[in-house]
Amino acid sequence: MSGTVSGAHDPDDESTRAALLDAATRWLDQDPDDETRAELDALLRAARDDDDWAPLADRFGSRLAFGTAGLRGELGAGPTRMNRVLVTQAAAGLGRFLIDSGRVRSVVIGYDGRVNSDVFARDSAEVLAGLGIEVTLLSEALPTPVLAFAVRHLDVGAGVMVTASHNPPRDNGYKVYLGQGDHGSQIVPPVDAEIAQAIDAVAAGDIRDLARSDAYAIQGTEVVDAYVAATAGLVDAPALPPQEQPRVVYTAMHGVGWATARQVFAAAGFAEPDVVPEQIEPDGAFPTVAFPNPEEPGAMDLALARGVELDADLVVANDPDADRLALAIPVPADDGSRSFRRLSGNEVGWLLGWRAAEQAAQGRAGRATGDAADEGTRPALAASIVSSPALRHVAERYGLDYRDTLTGFKWVSRVPGLVFGYEEALGYLVDPQVIRDKDGISAAVVLLGLATELAARGRTIADRLQEFADTFGAAGSGQVSVRVDDLDRIGQVMSALRETPPADLDGIRVLEVTDFRDGVDGFPPSDILRWDLDGGARVIVRPSGTEPKVKVYIDTVSSEGPDAAAVLVQRIADAVRPLVC
Numbered sequence: 353m354s355g356t357v358s359g360a361h362d363p364d365d366e367s368t369r370a371a372l373l374d375a376a377t378r379w380l381d382q383d384p385d386d387e388t389r390a391e392l393d394a395l396l397r398a399a400r401d402d403d404d405w406a407p408l409a410d411r412f413g414s415r416l417a418f419g420t421a422g423l424r425g426e427l428g429a430g431p432t433r434m435n436r437v438l439v440t441q442a443a444a445g446l447g448r449f450l451i452d453s454g455r456v457r458s459v460v461i462g463y464d465g466r467v468n469s470d471v472f473a474r475d476s477a478e479v480l481a482g483l484g485i486e487v488t489l490l491s492e493a494l495p496t497p498v499l500a501f502a503v504r505h506l507d508v509g510a511g512v513m514v515t516a517s518h519n520p521p522r523d524n525g526y527k528v529y530l531g532q533g534d535h536g537s538q539i540v541p542p543v544d545a546e547i548a549q550a551i552d553a554v555a556a557g558d559i560r561d562l563a564r565s566d567a568y569a570i571q572g573t574e575v576v577d578a579y580v581a582a583t584a585g586l587v588d589a590p591a592l593p594p595q596e597q598p599r600v601v602y603t604a605m606h607g608v609g610w611a612t613a614r615q616v617f618a619a620a621g622f623a624e625p626d627v628v629p630e631q632i633e634p635d636g637a638f639p640t641v642a643f644p645n646p647e648e649p650g651a652m653d654l655a656l657a658r659g660v661e662l663d664a665d666l667v668v669a670n671d672p673d674a675d676r677l678a679l680a681i682p683v684p685a686d687d688g689s690r691s692f693r694r695l696s697g698n699e700v701g702w703l704l705g706w707r708a709a710e711q712a713a714q715g716r717a718g719r720a721t722g723d724a725a726d727e728g729t730r731p732a733l734a735a736s737i738v739s740s741p742a743l744r745h746v747a748e749r750y751g752l753d754y755r756d757t758l759t760g761f762k763w764v765s766r767v768p769g770l771v772f773g774y775e776e777a778l779g780y781l782v783d784p785q786v787i788r789d790k791d792g793i794s795a796a797v798v799l800l801g802l803a804t805e806l807a808a809r810g811r812t813i814a815d816r817l818q819e820f821a822d823t824f825g826a827a828g829s830g831q832v833s834v835r836v837d838d839l840d841r842i843g844q845v846m847s848a849l850r851e852t853p854p855a856d857l858d859g860i861r862v863l864e865v866t867d868f869r870d871g872v873d874g875f876p877p878s879d880i881l882r883w884d885l886d887g888g889a890r891v892i893v894r895p896s897g898t899e900p901k902v903k904v905y906i907d908t909v910s911s912e913g914p915d916a917a918a919v920l921v922q923r924i925a926d927a928v929r930p931l932v933c
Contacts, residue, residue, distance in 0.1 A: 355431045355555050357412050363405040375412045382558045385436045392429035418548040420539055420762055424516055424525035424898055434524040436475055440559045442526055443476035445551030447483040456509030456532055458486040462499030463514040464673045465608045465634030466524050472514045482563035491570050493608045493634055495674035497791035501579045503529045503536040518645035518671040521638040537788040538762035582786050583794045584619035587801035591808035594623035598665035598803045603628040603655040605644045606635040607672025613793045622800050626662050628655050646671055646678035656692040666803055667692055670792040676778040677792035681813050698740035698829040701774035702820050704782055705733050705743045707802055708772035709750040729769035738892045738905040739776040742827040761790045821914045828917030832904040832925050834932050842895045845902050845932050849881055857927040861886040902932045
């Protein structure tokens with residue numbers, strides 16, 4: 353692989369060390385970034401002067417792999433980190449793919465507020481324009497959903513979003529969408545491999561030899577204005593005036609969501625939320641959270657405290673690029689005080705999916721995926737395979753199609769006839785005619801509409817969840833997520849579970865073990881294990897696609913109500929945790 357050294361993980365022999373020095377020197381020579389040049393220069397000195405070769409081997413033993421999620425990794429020098437050399441190679445590889453495959457030669461580029469996102473975006477614009485591709489660069493740091501919207505709105509061949517979403521602060525990433533016949537969805541095989549091959553070809557050379565051009569367009573407010581209008585149009589006029597609507601606390605978690613979300617809420621007629629001031633402005637250092645992911649313990653503490661302080665009815669959180677949404681509701685105590693409970697991604701998915709099914713049954717599914725509508729396909733609900741199976745019952749009740757997909761909205765967004773799709777990891781697609789990716793802002797505005805309608809009838813989100821259980825059966829869901837420092841540990845855990853699957857989990861028998869390694873039920877080969885348990889519970893284990901984690905997804909059902917289903921989730925979680933740690 354270009355720019356990397358085979359056997360660098362064990363740099364004891366002189367030939368390997370010489371190859372490392374050569375690869376690092378060639379990388380240093382072409383690196384335009386003073387910071388990463390200084391970093392790499394220090395690694396070279398440590399190797400030469402102090403015989404410390406391990407850090408250099410770590411940087412040049414491989415390279416960040418380009419896949420369906422694009423690129424994602426820690427900032428730093430060398431091919432195993434996100435930096436200007438790697439991103440320039442990726443942009444040139446993408447451009448050559450578009451040219452060689454005969455696709456439309458136009459690209460729109462967006463970026464979030466992370467460190468170097470704007471730099472990576474401008475590098476990409478210059479390199480793509482240098483290849484003769486028509487490039488539009490969004491003019492400021494914006495949410496990922498705005499970029500995904502722009503791919504369809506501007507009818508371009510591809511879109512690039514520079515973001516690491518909810519990853520740790522030192523990470524950044526590079527996502528690719530395809531327009532035209534792919535309708536603005538993220539890439540899927542075999543396109544990822546074709547782009548990766550083109551990137552490798554670029555990496556064999558020197559980025560200083562690539563043509564660059566500043567002949568690209570900078571998009572002003574038109575795309576954002578169009579996104580705001582389309583998203584606000586998802587809901588009817590609020591059922592209550594602003595002063596009587598539920599009181600909402602909002603956090604952007606140091607990301608770029610607030611400016612756009614604020615416009616959408618106002619355009620839809622909702623009262624402006626109270627904000628978490630410490631987290632409302634973009635800040636790539638993410639100073640108040642260890643991991644800027646609403647799912648992580650502690651990430652929403654400031655928002656929940658603000659909700660208690662203001663006696664709010666809802667707490668709404670977007671992740672840093674605003675493609676995910678977390679929702680918390682108050683839990684009153686006997687003494688009159690209140691705390692907040694963050695709803696699971698499945699619970700929010702149930703609420704949004706039920707609402708979409710009701711609207712579809714009323715003939716209001718006019719914003720289903722256009723290509724499917726042309727085929728006469730029935731409206732469909734969809735969820736990733738690791739999400740709760742409860743949405744299937746909603747689809748059955750309303751006469752809709754239902755599809756399980758592999759994880760990732762690159763798959764969810766491609767379901768024919770889609771009117772709503774979700775993943776339990778706080779991702780929701782509520783407007784597939786307009787955007788083919790998860791969108792935390794459009795999901796938020798739909799939930800505000802639901803909460804306001806309920807409030808007009810003297811009811812709450814908690815009441816609606818109870819109604820869901822009464823209508824479709826009580827379901828519980830939970831997750832065990834184990835972060836690892838050594839990526840090899842993930843493979844070891846999955847191998848051990850394949851070799852010795854559990855016979856029971858806290859006395860609940862495992863009835864069937866399904867291994868997706870060779871493909872199952874039409875799904876392509878995947879590193880997924882499913883255990884079906886006595887009583888209707890289900891456990892799915894897989895590596896995370898974007899973080900160094902092993903993730904376990906637990907779903908239960910109970911005839912005794914939601915509380916009993918939740919207790920069962922906890923029992924299974926306690927039993928499975930030692931198996932994956």
